[in-house]
Amino acid sequence: QKEVEQDPGPLSVPEGAIVSLNCTYSNSAFQYFMWYRQYSRKGPELLMYTYSSGNKEDGRFTAQVDKSSKYISLFIRDSQPSDSATYLCAMSGWDNFNKFYFGSGTKLNVKP
Amino acid sequence: GAVVSQHPSRVICKSGTSVKIECRSLDFQATTMFWYRQFPKKSLMLMATSNEGSKATYEQGVEKDKFLINHASLTLSTLTVTSAHPEDSSFYICSATPEGGNTIYFGEGSWLTVV
Numbered sequence: 001q002k003e004v005e006q007d008p009g010p011l012s013v014p015e016g017a018i019v020s021l022n023c024t025y026s027n028s029a030f031q032y033f034m035w036y037r038q039y040s041r042k043g044p045e046l047l048m049y050t051y052s053s054g055n056k057e058d059g060r061f062t063a064q065v066d067k068s069s070k071y072i073s074l075f076i077r078d079s080q081p082s083d084s085a086t087y088l089c090a091m092s093g094w095d096n097f098n099k100f101y102f103g104s105g106t107k108l109n110v111k112p
Numbered sequence: 113g114a115v116v117s118q119h120p121s122r123v124i125c126k127s128g129t130s131v132k133i134e135c136r137s138l139d140f141q142a143t144t145m146f147w148y149r150q151f152p153k154k155s156l157m158l159m160a161t162s163n164e165g166s167k168a169t170y171e172q173g174v175e176k177d178k179f180l181i182n183h184a185s186l187t188l189s190t191l192t193v194t195s196a197h198p199e200d201s202s203f204y205i206c207s208a209t210p211e212g213g214n215t216i217y218f219g220e221g222s223w224l225t226v227v
Contacts, residue, residue, distance in 0.1 A: 032214040032215065034215055034216075036218070041203070041221070041223070042220060042221060043116075043118070043205050043218040043219050043220045043221040044156075044205070044218045045218070046215065046216075046217060046218075049215050051214070088155070088156070090216070092214060098144045098161065098163075098209060100146075100216055102155060102156055103155075104155040105155050
């Protein structure tokens, strides 16, 4: 079983839709959770960083962490064509601060 | 947010030559830097982890004599692809962790084409 599971998509939505991206994980030691956006032929860009459980909001983006279910989500409100990219989740834990585990990435396409 | 700069963004080299890619943390000190390789439409593949002042730790299957990594300072790590072959053509990305930090920041990536 992989440490982090993420549906590769592609996920196609109309402009203005609410997008839900998700990752599940197996290691209960994970407590630092990140979402990255990667445009084609570019390096990943950090979107959201959360520690432990709870919600964090930044503009149109909301990150949720449910440690009891080992499940994290990224919601994008009022999605725009410019949001079309691959979204990667990543996480690390107290057992090894310098080890980061990535999902395989979900490709999102927002249609105008 | 923290900035990691990677240079060059694109490089073309002849088969058999060596090419160096630099990764710099511009506004923080990075005790740990990571190097990844990414194939088209695929996820990141961790190649090695480097800590400042010590030898890099390579992932299984990555040739350490072919992919030389140097992390000489807290703001600079370099990846040298030695005796490059066309199959080494790929997108190489570095990332860095701030000292005491729990997240990582990525460079813009470097496209290597070996002809």
